[in-house]
Amino acid sequence: MLRTCRSQDTIAVHQNISDGETIVSGNAKFELGFFSLGSSKDRYLGIWFKNTSPQAVVWVANREIPLIDNSGMVKLDDQGNLTLVNGSGKVIWSSNSLASGLNTNLVAQLLDTGNLVIKNETEILIWQSFDHPGDTYLPGMKVGKNFITGRETYLTSWRSADDPSPDKFPNPELMPITTIPVDYCDNYGVCGSYGSCSIATSPFCGCLKGFERKTTISDETSADHNDTSVCRRSIALDCGPGEGFLKFSSMKLPDTENAVFSGNMSLKDCEVACNNNCSCTAYANPNITQGGVGCLLWFGGLIDVRVYSQNGQDLYVRLAASELSDIRSRFDRKKRVVMVVTLSISALLTLLGFILAIYIRRKWKKSSDAGSSNHMGSVEVPLFGLSKISRATNDFSVDNKLGEGGFGPVYKGVLEGQEIAVKRLSKSSRQGLDEFKNEVICIAKLQHRNLVKLLGYCIQKDEKMLIYEYMPNSSLDIFIFDESRKSLLDWPQRFRIIHGIARGLLYLHHDSRLKVVHRDLKAGNILLDHQMHPKISDFGLARMFSEDESEAKTKRVVGTLGYISPEYASNGLFSIKSDIFSFGVLVLEIVSGKKNRGFVHEDHDDSLLGHAWRLYKEGKSLDLIDECLRLSYSTCEALRAIHIGLLCVQQRVEDRPDTPTVVGMLNGEGSLPPPKKPAFFIQESENNSNPIVSLLSSSINEVTLSQVDGR
The missing domain is CATH 2.90.10.10 (Bulb-type lectin domain)
Structure with missing residues (x-):
């Protein structure tokens, strides 16, 4: 390549x-x-x-x-x-x-x-x-x-x-x-004494600062001033006080025929030596390797000088006191002009920014007042009007409908040339305005390749809508739980999806500006782009933690049965370890192609977690793998994934690994500790519609459990 x-x-x-x-x-x-x-x-x-x-x-x-x-x-x-x-x-x-x-x-x-x-x-x-x-x-x-x-x-x-x-x-x-291709300035001494050659200028030859061209007959009769030009000092040296040196950067050092070298002098010593000798016209440190010492002193004219675009050396040329003063005055005037121009431009930009901020604020207020009194305030996501979203989805055409969950229908559309997915909250949705605001504010501050990107939102009249980037392959559950589609996801793809979900969680829990607990991680909330890369979606139930917070408690438990951790279901306690539990369930579902909730086995009443634990104890973990993966899975990767899944669904919070540890284990780092018996080991009975409540009823204290199953 x-x-x-x-x-x-x-x-x-x-x-x-x-x-x-x-x-x-x-x-x-x-x-x-x-x-x-x-x-x-x-x-x-x-x-x-x-x-x-x-x-x-x-x-x-x-x-x-x-x-x-x-x-x-x-x-x-x-x-x-x-x-x-x-x-x-x-x-x-x-x-x-x-x-x-x-x-x-x-x-x-x-x-x-x-x-x-x-x-x-x-x-x-x-x-x-x-x-x-x-x-x-x-x-x-x-x-x-x-x-x-x-x-x-x-x-x-x-x-x-x-x-x-x-x-x-x-x-x-x-x-x-040897002959090689050369440019004009490679010719020796082409610009004469005190001349400087540069292929970036026209003409190529010029005089060093402090020197001027001496008029010759050839100059007057030739249109090409790149030939034998002669430069002379603008002001002659008198070896008086105030004479000094002007620094020229990115230079090819002059011919050393009239130079003297000393190998044990610093650059400062070199300057003193040249300054103390009235015949010295220039000095330089020729040694560019590892900041070494060395001094070259020139006596007489400076021949074969050229300017490089970069990687040249510094040359210090002696000039008369009045010439140095004049150059410095011109430099100071130029510096003042640049400063005045810069300050003027800065002031103008500040004024324009202030005017633009007032304009945007007024426009925002006007749009919000026209749409709804419950406006979002200042967030980093665009607000779109209802008419624009309606046009983008062909007036919410049935042909554009991608699906429907507990929150309402989702439509495909095209907005400003980009494919979008519009989640339109139904009026009977269990996600209220608070959850809607939470999702907008939360996602607006999160940017990661494994998180779905929120492009905008709409609040107008009774409508509440979220506009996401369109995911052409829909959600993960459509593949792994569908007998006709599950074979489309081979083992390498599933293992990459597990990795991607873990990296998304690592960003939420540790690497973002906020510490975010998702609280509804499940297969239906993992969207797949055109390359089958996973993106975590639906942040309506997410909670943002401050740096010093590690857990929180609520009396209203929300989430999806089968993914909710035991401490959250029984006591309303949630933390990043609650997401780890959900991730463990999700890993075992991806490996097995079976749903945790409603899992049925002919030989026992264990849940999917209990079945995975039973096979692990019997040394038969590979029997858990989806039949359609038999020809594509890696034994080492599959066993590691199952082991990690069991570690994540352990009953005690402190027994579960944190997110960085999970990512490290998926990358093959370190040995894996033995898992303990998972939570929710026994499957619910046919007559019990709420397994978590039945299993933990003795420990539930003033907690309301609500299943949320929407997309």
């Missing part, structure tokens, strides 16, 4: 690049990747010019040890070492670079210059390919002796066109021999 990255894309720590992949530099001039030469099947990691024919390779990593197949892999470890390994994991090339004490967010990056560098988040350079050249010289390379390390670097030719391994001896003269 070919992967192309844009400007300044990097290889992150531990990211692997398989054979055949490419990284493209920002100017689309160079590429890094794997290649072969001629008829040879050997493969190399290298850098080449993009869109050239034939391919022009400028640098090769594994020159002497090629890959013999397509299993090569590049790795950047957390020590700053870039390695190339073959299919058996053997390292065949390494940068041999160690970022001792600097290994924070290390990256490998291909620069616009064709230089492959390794650096950390503070831009400290650890290693660069320019220090290890092949047979091609690229602008910016330093060939010769390094005054700091004493190391000598030269170009070495290839053995042949099909063999990039280095020739027997290094060739210091190879650089006048």
Whole structure:
């Protein structure tokens, strides 16, 4: 697979690049990747010019040890070492670079210059390919002796066109021999003394600040001012007090023929040395690796200076006192102008924002007054008028009806070009205005890939409607409980759905700005998008907790029988562990394809939870799996899912795992503790319509139990 990255894309720590992949530099001039030469099947990691024919390779990593197949892999470890390994994991090339004490967010990056560098988040350079050249010289390379390390670097030719391994001896003269594509500014000294070349400007040549063009006959007779221009100082130096240095950034340093190098001076020492010598015209620190010391002092004209778009170096040029003062005055004036403009724009935007806020508030109030006196107030979800929703659903056409639950019918529609699902609360709905407000406010503050997205709502006259994103595959219960459809969900899909529901709960319980207990988690409230990804829906019964709250109590228990936890049913106590219980029931239903409520077995009267527990104790948990999954399920995953489901439905709240633990267990983290006997072990009798009340009647104290079964 070919992967192309844009400007300044990097290889992150531990990211692997398989054979055949490419990284493209920002100017689309160079590429890094794997290649072969001629008829040879050997493969190399290298850098080449993009869109050239034939391919022009400028640098090769594994020159002497090629890959013999397509299993090569590049790795950047957390020590700053870039390695190339073959299919058996053997390292065949390494940068041999160690970022001792600097290994924070290390990256490998291909620069616009064709230089492959390794650096950390503070831009400290650890290693660069320019220090290890092949047979091609690229602008910016330093060939010769390094005054700091004493190391000598030269170009070495290839053995042949099909063999990039280095020739027997290094060739210091190879650089006048090799030819490469160049731009105008690559020509030596093209802009003359104190001139600066930039391919981003027209003309290319200009003078450094503090210098001006000297008129020549060739300037007056030629329309092209990119040729032998001469720059001179605007104000001559007098070695008087006040002379100083102006910093130029992203520069190619001048030719060093008239420069002196000192390897043990800091940048501040370098400035003092240049300032104390009236003949010194400029200074710089040439050492860009790991913040090292070093000082270059120039005496005389500055030749072959150019501006890079990035990754250049800092150059400090000596200017007269009055010239520096003038530049600083112009800079201060420009800064003041920018500040005035910025403040003016900020004030204008603030005023416009204030006017817009007043307009929106008045429009909101007008819309609310026209619709209903029971308006929602300020929430982060749009309010739609009844007429607009009516048009979107073709006047609530029967053909657009998706289904109906205890809260009312649900219609499909198209609103502003987007498919929607409209939940229209019936006038006899058991979800009142409080539940409706709760759902709007709750979902408006929750955003997660495994939660259904609320697009808006409508309150007008006697109508209360919620507008959701449309889920083309409806709800989970339609698949797992329908004999004709359950085979459409194989085991990998069901296991992914279990994972998705768990991640949605983790967000509700721990990761969102609010701690939310859903209180009605069931198969009918899990919607499936076009890729069968699960989304938790229906937050009408949800409760938001503050950070210091862990549980709450109510005298009116609401939810769906078969999913309600025992402590909630008997004492009205609910917490995130109540949702965990419902999740456990849901997991066992997804695995078995059977409903917990109304489960029937020919050999016993156990509920689905009791049946799962019986099979677990007998070592026959795999017998619980839906028959249609026999050819697709993973034994390890299925047993783990059943085990986790049983852990979630235990009688005691403290015995159930919390949400992060559930997610970790689903990801295979750690060993699973043995479950205890689940709650609601015995199935209800045929003559008892309320099993929870019959089983727990002795402990219920002033609690009203209401089943809510709507969508």
